[in-house]
Amino acid sequence: MKKIALLLLFVCTAATAQKELPNVNLKSLDNKSMxxxxxxxxxxxxxxxxxxxxxxxxxxxxxxxxxxxxxxWKEELNMEIIAVSIDDARTGKRVKPMVNGRSWDYxxxxxxxxxxxxSLSIANPPYTIVVKNGVIVSEQxxxxxxxxxxxxxxxxxx
Amino acid sequence: MNKNLxxxxxxxxxxxxxxQQQNDTVNKTKLKINGGFESNAQWYLNDTERDIKxxxxxxxxxxxxxxxxxxxxxxxxxxxxxxxxxxxxxxxPAFEGTDFSLYYANYKSDKLDLTAGHFxxxxxxxxxxxxxxxxxxxINTALRGGRVxxxxxxxxxxxxxxxxxxxxxxxxxxxxxxxxxxxxxxxLFKQENFxxxxxxxxxxxxxxxxxxxxxxxxxxxxxxxxxTGAYSGRLGFSKSGFYISSEYSFxxxxxxxxxxxxxxxxxxxxxxxxxxxxxxxxxxxxxxxLRRLENMVFLSDREPVVYGPELLSxxxxxxxxxxTPSLTKQHHSNLANIYVYQAQNKVxxxxxxxxxxxxxxxxxxxxxxxxxGTSLGGKYGTKVALNxxxxxxxxxxxxxxxxxxxxxxxxxTFDVNDYDAKFLAGSQKYFSDYNIEISKKLSKDFRGSLIxxxxxxNDQYIRGVAFDNVxxxxxIFAEGIYTFSGGKxxxxxxxxxxxDNDRGNWASLSLxxxxxxxxxxxxxxxxxxxxxxxxxxxxxxxDAFDIHFYNAGVTYRKNSSRFSVGYxxxxxxxxxxxxxxxxxxxxTGVSFTITTSF
Numbered sequence: 001m002k003k004i005a006l007l008l009l010f011v012c013t014a015a016t017a018q019k020e021l022p023n024v025n026l027k028s029l030d031n032k033s034m035x036x037x038x039x040x041x042x043x044x045x046x047x048x049x050x051x052x053x054x055x056x057x058x059x060x061x062x063x064x065x066x067x068x069x070x071x072x073w074k075e076e077l078n079m080e081i082i083a084v085s086i087d088d089a090r091t092g093k094r095v096k097p098m099v100n101g102r103s104w105d106y107x108x109x110x111x112x113x114x115x116x117x118x119s120l121s122i123a124n125p126p127y128t129i130v131v132k133n134g135v136i137v138s139e140q141x142x143x144x145x146x147x148x149x150x151x152x153x154x155x156x157x158x
Numbered sequence: 159m160n161k162n163l164x165x166x167x168x169x170x171x172x173x174x175x176x177x178q179q180q181n182d183t184v185n186k187t188k189l190k191i192n193g194g195f196e197s198n199a200q201w202y203l204n205d206t207e208r209d210i211k212x213x214x215x216x217x218x219x220x221x222x223x224x225x226x227x228x229x230x231x232x233x234x235x236x237x238x239x240x241x242x243x244x245x246x247x248x249x250x251p252a253f254e255g256t257d258f259s260l261y262y263a264n265y266k267s268d269k270l271d272l273t274a275g276h277f278x279x280x281x282x283x284x285x286x287x288x289x290x291x292x293x294x295x296x297i298n299t300a301l302r303g304g305r306v307x308x309x310x311x312x313x314x315x316x317x318x319x320x321x322x323x324x325x326x327x328x329x330x331x332x333x334x335x336x337x338x339x340x341x342x343x344x345x346l347f348k349q350e351n352f353x354x355x356x357x358x359x360x361x362x363x364x365x366x367x368x369x370x371x372x373x374x375x376x377x378x379x380x381x382x383x384x385x386t387g388a389y390s391g392r393l394g395f396s397k398s399g400f401y402i403s404s405e406y407s408f409x410x411x412x413x414x415x416x417x418x419x420x421x422x423x424x425x426x427x428x429x430x431x432x433x434x435x436x437x438x439x440x441x442x443x444x445x446x447x448l449r450r451l452e453n454m455v456f457l458s459d460r461e462p463v464v465y466g467p468e469l470l471s472x473x474x475x476x477x478x479x480x481x482t483p484s485l486t487k488q489h490h491s492n493l494a495n496i497y498v499y500q501a502q503n504k505v506x507x508x509x510x511x512x513x514x515x516x517x518x519x520x521x522x523x524x525x526x527x528x529x530x531g532t533s534l535g536g537k538y539g540t541k542v543a544l545n546x547x548x549x550x551x552x553x554x555x556x557x558x559x560x561x562x563x564x565x566x567x568x569x570x571t572f573d574v575n576d577y578d579a580k581f582l583a584g585s586q587k588y589f590s591d592y593n594i595e596i597s598k599k600l601s602k603d604f605r606g607s608l609i610x611x612x613x614x615x616n617d618q619y620i621r622g623v624a625f626d627n628v629x630x631x632x633x634i635f636a637e638g639i640y641t642f643s644g645g646k647x648x649x650x651x652x653x654x655x656x657x658d659n660d661r662g663n664w665a666s667l668s669l670x671x672x673x674x675x676x677x678x679x680x681x682x683x684x685x686x687x688x689x690x691x692x693x694x695x696x697x698x699x700x701d702a703f704d705i706h707f708y709n710a711g712v713t714y715r716k717n718s719s720r721f722s723v724g725y726x727x728x729x730x731x732x733x734x735x736x737x738x739x740x741x742x743x744x745x746t747g748v749s750f751t752i753t754t755s756f
Contacts, residue, residue: 019756022228033312061605090485093434093445098525101442113280115278121193121195141717141719142713142715
């Protein structure tokens with residue numbers, strides 16, 4: 001019991017802390033190493049990290065839906081979507097042809113051994129993290145189909 | 159346990175004090191504590207129709223609390239796991255009670271990444287080393303020791319590691335050493351118009367050859383080395399839309415793990431070859447992945463731990479050093495996940511039946527996007543995905559060889575197995591899957607997809623059993639999502655599977671209603687109506703009648719948290735994620751899931 005109490009104490013301390021992305025490098029589709037913090041750090045720009053996988057149907061549905069309006073969003077707001085694939089060696093080779101085959105215009109990063117996903121304690125995709133000026137300003141577990149408009153309104157208000 | 163706890167508290171307290179001092183100064187670096195909690199619980203119930211009685215402890219849960227504290231370049235972290243009152247049914251028996259499962263301290267700068275404690279790692283595609291975690295499958299193969307990663311300049315990454323592999327709350331006996339280099343030659347030589355990468359890995363398991371492991375009446379003192387090495391070389395090239403990469407791995411000879419135990423008279427090396435190439439541009443992608451595996455079981459303990467009759471640590475994907483996933487499409491249809499291929503990395507010789515030494519085969523993908531405004535694209539465009547995979551046994555000659563044993567008392571001669579596999583030739587077919595998926599936005603509010611799947615599943619050869627059972631299936635799956643204003647949506651899926659063997663035909667219906675960003679409910683029924691008496695069932699003598707596998711539940715999501723409660727029936731058999739499968743027994747009950755991160 002004492003152990004649990006102690007751990008809860010830490011959790012409470014944590015809950016009040018400001019959350020940032022960890023310092024992790026991931027490979028892009030053209031094999032460039034990118035730092036998820038420092039390579040996406042333009043002042044006041046809104047960065048949306050969507051964790052997805054080729055086998056995750058709601059993820060593909062969400063990214064398909066956003067892709068249809070992505071051009072309009074970028075015109076209206078200084079923002080960028082980074083689609084972080086958590087596919088491992090089983091399905092990882094399908095990422096590149098699928099991203100192109102579905103005409104997605106996102107920056108795609110590969111979290112092959114799921115180091116970033118684990119570091120952020122993400123249980124399942126889809127999972128969305130919004131970062132502005134280096135700070136995580138919003139997180140959303142799961143995806144509600146048809147909520148793209150609502151999501152964009154939220155992005156604009158951040 | 160207490161030592162670990164004390165250590166953890168000490169580290170966190172020290173960091174806290176240190177950070178508070180620093181925070182008082184102008185230094186902007188702050189102490190950040192983050193983590194996450196996940197709980198998967200099940201309340202098992204009796205199900206008279208299925209003749210299932212709940213287990214001794216009907217309420218069981220797997221709980222994980224992960225915490226890390228970061229201060230600038232330093233991070234410490236720990237994970238506490240609690241299996242209360244026991245782990246969920248058929249999880250690794252090594253997961254028992256409550257304890258610190260892992261802990262680590264890390265220093266990370268742009269060039270240097272140092273870890274002491276537990277760490278995860280993957281070399282190349284994992285053919286000789288992958289330390290990872292998958293909670294749904296009960297896998298945690300982290301290494302405990304130390305790791306150094308050094309990136310002296312852009313395009314060069316060098317890793318060296320030492321550790322013992324985690325198994326439950328403990329570690330296995332062998333010492334594991336590893337080294338890896340990845341070189342991005344195009345970046346190093348400042349070439350912009352093509353990509354060229356090479357990589358080399360080495361993993362070595364150092365474990366004493368126990369004199370008591372083999373029966374001296376049956377085996378000569380084994381002529382095997384205490385050290386078993388594994389090597390991997392990789393090469394990748396890309397130019398504009400084309401790419402090609404290949405990986406070859408080799409494992410030193412070691413005693414072969416046959417069905418239940420290691421055979422010290424049967425000593426063979428292993429190897430794996432992976433080739434991937436394709437082309438893609440906006441709107442189009444084509445990809446081929448070919449692979450050959452021969453005797454590529456690589457364990458952190460030469461001999462698996464025996465938990466009970468027929469139950470080895472390998473049954474729980476425990477003490478496994480490498481990763482050889484099945485390269486097939488991971489379907490999201492319910493029915494296409496009943497006959498799932500499992501990669502064949504091992505040698506299995508039944509003198510009177512199945513003989514196999516690995517696998518050879520490949521997977522092909524084509525993705526195409528018919529643009530808006532074209533005749534096939536319509537108003538919103540049409541997306542088509544074709545996928546085909548075929549996997550075969552290696553073409554090999556199996557033989558027996560006489561071995562003479564001399565003991566002080568007598569001399570014996572008896573036969574041991576051997577094989578010789580051809581390089582590029584297949585024999586019996588294990589599995590194939592041909593499928594096409596067409597997805598289309600039909601109006602502003604409606605998206606639909608239509609999927610056809612054709613599968614061939616050779617149960618006898620995949621599982622290595624005596625009974626000749628091949629299942630051929632045809633599956634049609636239609637799914638639609640209708641969205642209302644205000645984030646409300648209904649997702650409906652309708653499936654049918656024609657199967658010529660095992661449990662016969664199935665139909666499935668799933669419905670999900672999203673009320674808003676937070677609430678959703680789901681209802682699903684997989685109805686197996688094709689059961690015929692006197693059929694040899696793959697999953698054994700359970701649910702031997704036509705049966706509904708129904709499930710219903712509610713999910714609440716807010717920010718980084720998700721809560722879910724469901725009630726329903728679990729089909730007995732293999733549950734697979736990421737190409738690795740776990741056997742689950744048939745059960746009925748209420749499930750609870752909580753996940754959150756902070």
